[in-house]
Amino acid sequence: MRARVVRVALVATAVALLLLAVPLAVAVRITFFADENGELERAATATVVRVGPDFAAGDPVELPGGRDEMQRGIYDATGRLRSGVGPASGGDAVRQALSGRVARKQTGGELVVVVPVSSGERVIGAVRASTSARTVWSRVWWGWAALLGLCLLALGAAVIVARRQASVLSSPLEALARTSLAIADGDLHARADPSTIAEIDEVARAHNAMVERLARLLERQRHFTANASHQLRTPLTGLQLGLEAALADPDADARAALAEAAEKTRHLDHTIDEVLRLATSDASTWVSAPAQEVGELLEAAERRWHGVLARDGRRLTVFWEPESEKLPVPGHTTDQILDVLLDNAHRHGGGSVTVTLRDLGTALAVDVADEGTAALESRVIFERGMGAGSGIGLALARELAGAVGARLALAGTAPTRFTLLLPLDAGR
Known part of the structure; x- marks a missing residue:
């Protein structure tokens, strides 16, 4: 150039x-x-x-010098x-x-x-x-x-000025090309720097915006794989154990076992929908799942996790006020957040697990507590890759909460207590 x-x-x-x-x-x-x-x-x-x-008469004339x-x-x-x-x-x-x-x-x-x-x-x-x-x-x-x-002097000056201007014009484009090559090699953090040329800066801004969107898309795809693996592992294990137990017991009620398996299968389907929705949507395009009564969600969570905790000799207790059980919340999303919090209490907590529903007037507070002690501070516990486990569950739960306008926070560390705040209009 x-x-x-x-x-x-x-x-x-x-x-x-x-x-x-x-x-x-x-x-x-x-x-x-x-x-x-x-x-x-x-x-x-x-x-x-x-x-x-x-x-004219012949008079001589003396010529001047x-x-x-x-x-x-x-x-x-x-x-x-x-x-x-x-x-x-x-x-x-x-x-x-x-x-x-x-x-x-x-x-x-x-x-x-x-x-x-x-x-x-x-x-x-x-x-x-x-x-x-x-x-x-x-x-x-x-x-x-x-x-x-x-003319030659002017042409020489033009050569000097032209070379200088060529350098000024081409340097930002060469830098943009190097940035593009770095991104093509996998460095999604590379960004084009601004220059002194408005038109090239506009191209650089468009380039950076495109890379930002691609990086978010790739990040969502990576998160989808990790989230799906994390959320499906425990339900699939429970479904497999339930079916194996029914097969091993000749006196088991096959109809009851199939009904339980069908409920777990529906829950798996809802889990896939929520994880996929989170991977393909952002805050401006998120469409919440249909609202459900919060009492139904707590009863379903108790059914799913009572046996899992009981096998480890731990107790699960769910409390709510009768007048609050009919209030609507984002159904499948709240279900997934409860699964993450209960799974976290099962894997990393200790003692009895308590789920408490509180009506705050403009919001519902769902507390999930156990008798263990949180190993991480509240500012890092929701970051991916943190903690003794995979570091995915709590990060996913906070992302799901943010998608529906709710908030998830670590309310206590000794004993461990997480609080989910659900605006009452979030599920309407």
Whole structure:
């Protein structure tokens, strides 16, 4: 690109200099010849004043001094040279002057100016001044050489300026290209830096915005895989254990086992929907799942987790006020958050687990507490990759809560207690 910018600048400069230099060159030639004609006419006129009225009677005339290369001659009324230097017969220029007009000619390699000499109302002679045209052309060539030198100097300055501007224009684009290559190699944190050129900055901003969107999309895809694996592992394990237990017990109620398996399968389906929705939506496009009564969600969570905790000798207790159980909340989303919190209490907590529903007027508070101690501070416990486990569950729960306008916080560390705040209009 640099060579292209320099080439365009040089072509534009050359055209501009050509359009300027050709008329100037013509003007230099015309001016130098006009100046020389004027000098010859002044010299001839200075000689005319020395010619007295008795010139026609043969009175001699003394010629004034002048430039060495200039020749002057005085002619009588018949056109014969009487004094000075010049052709014996003045020719057309002298004849024209004898008729009463100043004559200017270029003939025989000379510039000639002839001025008539008058006495009273009568032309009595003519003064001829001449110089070699070669002398004038020498000055013209020197003028053209100076003009050419100025053009070359301007062209050299244009090359320097063009190279500088080419560097200024191409450097941001080269940096943008390097950033694009870095992104293509997998560095999604690379960003184009601003420059001093508004148009290139606009391209850089669009490029950065595109990379931001791609990075968010890829991050969502990675999170989807991790979230799906995390959320499906425990329900699938429970479904498998339930079916194996029914198969191992010849006296088991097959219908009850199938009904329980069907409920767990529906829950798995809802889990996949919520994780997929989180991966493909953002805050501006998120559409909440249908609202459900909070009492139904707590009862379903108790059914899913009572047996899991009981197998480890731990107790699960759920409390809520009867007047609050009919309030609507985002159904499947709240269900998933409760699963994460109960799974966290099961894996990393200790003792009994308590779920408490509180009506705060404008919001519902769901507390999930156990008798263990939180190992991390509240500012890092919801970050992905933190903690003794996979570091996915609590991060996912907070993302799900934020998607429906709810808040999830660590309310206590000894014992551990998480609080989910659900606005009452979040599920309507």
